[in-house]
Amino acid sequence: MEPSNDSGGMVVSLAGLTHMGRARKENQDTFLAIRLPPPASGSSGDDAAPFRIGPEQESGGAAGVRWSLGGGDGALFLVADGMGGAAGGATASRMAVMFVTEELEDRWSSAASPPSSSDLSASLRDAVEGVNQVIHERGLEDQALQGMGTTFTGGLLAGGSLIIAQVGDSRAYRLRNDELEQLTRDQSVVQEMVEAGAMTPEEARRSPQRNMILQALGTSPRVNVVMSEVETAPGDLFLLCSDGLCGVVPEETIVGTLRDCPELGLACRSLVEQANDAGGPDNITVLLVRVGGDDLPAGETIREARSETRPFRLDALEP
Numbered sequence: 001m002e003p004s005n006d007s008g009g010m011v012v013s014l015a016g017l018t019h020m021g022r023a024r025k026e027n028q029d030t031f032l033a034i035r036l037p038p039p040a041s042g043s044s045g046d047d048a049a050p051f052r053i054g055p056e057q058e059s060g061g062a063a064g065v066r067w068s069l070g071g072g073d074g075a076l077f078l079v080a081d082g083m084g085g086a087a088g089g090a091t092a093s094r095m096a097v098m099f100v101t102e103e104l105e106d107r108w109s110s111a112a113s114p115p116s117s118s119d120l121s122a123s124l125r126d127a128v129e130g131v132n133q134v135i136h137e138r139g140l141e142d143q144a145l146q147g148m149g150t151t152f153t154g155g156l157l158a159g160g161s162l163i164i165a166q167v168g169d170s171r172a173y174r175l176r177n178d179e180l181e182q183l184t185r186d187q188s189v190v191q192e193m194v195e196a197g198a199m200t201p202e203e204a205r206r207s208p209q210r211n212m213i214l215q216a217l218g219t220s221p222r223v224n225v226v227m228s229e230v231e232t233a234p235g236d237l238f239l240l241c242s243d244g245l246c247g248v249v250p251e252e253t254i255v256g257t258l259r260d261c262p263e264l265g266l267a268c269r270s271l272v273e274q275a276n277d278a279g280g281p282d283n284i285t286v287l288l289v290r291v292g293g294d295d296l297p298a299g300e301t302i303r304e305a306r307s308e309t310r311p312f313r314l315d316a317l318e319p
Contacts, residue, residue, distance in 0.1 A: 009070040010234075012157065015264035016287040017062040018055050019272045021244055022280030028082035028089030029242050029285040030097045031055070036108045038072030062268035072114045074158035076104055079170050079285055081151040081242040083216065088139070088148030092218050095138070096131050096150050103127035104156070117161060121227055124156050124165045128217070128225045132167075135218030149216035153184060153240055157289070162238065166226045168213045171246050174230065175237040180255045183230060187214045210247055234292025244284035248275045264288045
């Protein structure tokens with residue numbers, strides 16, 4: 001599908017939150033959302049600076065922002081769940097998010113015209129494959145980082161569609177008409193067992209093998225990036241999350257929370273609290289993106305954070 005690039009654009013509302021959980025001693029999750037300005041727009045200064053939200057904008061709560069995307073604009077949403085060593089997991093997840101962000105920003109800004117869907121998909125896949133090699137080589141060079149890796153789920157919104165790249169078991173969902181659809185497939189041992197009929201989804205959520213994934217960025221020289229694409233419609237709500245949420249909180253509970261909490265910041269906080277109430281066995285990251293709707297519910301926090309004034313950091317919330 002080739003999305004139209006001459007549309008009138010859309011409004012997107014976002015909020016994100018990450019938390020260490022109750023059992024971990026550090027947060028190795030990373031999330032980031034950035035706005036991509038029109039390619040070759042010729043603009044400069046603050047107007048051309050990509051807006052972004054990440055852990056450093058949380059300030060004790062869920063970061064919130066609203067972007068008006070024109071026909072040539074795009075937006076990138078990323079969640080990574082690191083693993084390995086005292087510093088390895090956090091390093092790997094940050095490397096994944098920052099490398100992919102920089103690659104997409106460079107390719108987007110240097111394009112002569114708004115790229116096609118196939119070009120965008122190829123750019124996102126290439127960036128993920130590239131950072132896999134970078135993380136793998138860094139782990140080989142630094143003994144303290146040996147064996148580090150990270151899951152990765154990223155969404156690129158442009159021209160009326162969301163292009164998704166996934167490695168591992170961090171997930172992307174779409175809530176439409178109160179129905180939650182999982183847009184990604186876990187690349188995990190328990191998922192294969194569920195599909196083979198050897199385990200139910202509920203058993204998979206409780207299984208000691210639930211954290212065994214089949215691939216991650218950085219653990220081998222090559223990786224199979226799973227790409228997909230879905231059309232967007234006004235009212236769609238997308239959820240990107242680490243397994244600290246979806247591996248603990250049942251989907252029916254997630255649906256109820258998203259339905260009952262129209263304020264995205266409140267929904268993020270509620271989902272994190274529910275994961276912690278269920279034991280918080282892992283780091284928890286929630287990134288929500290609502291497509292369409294010029295108005296936000298009363299009380300929604302709006303903040304436009306420019307990269308020049310808010311440099312990206314990995315500061316995580318205290319539990």
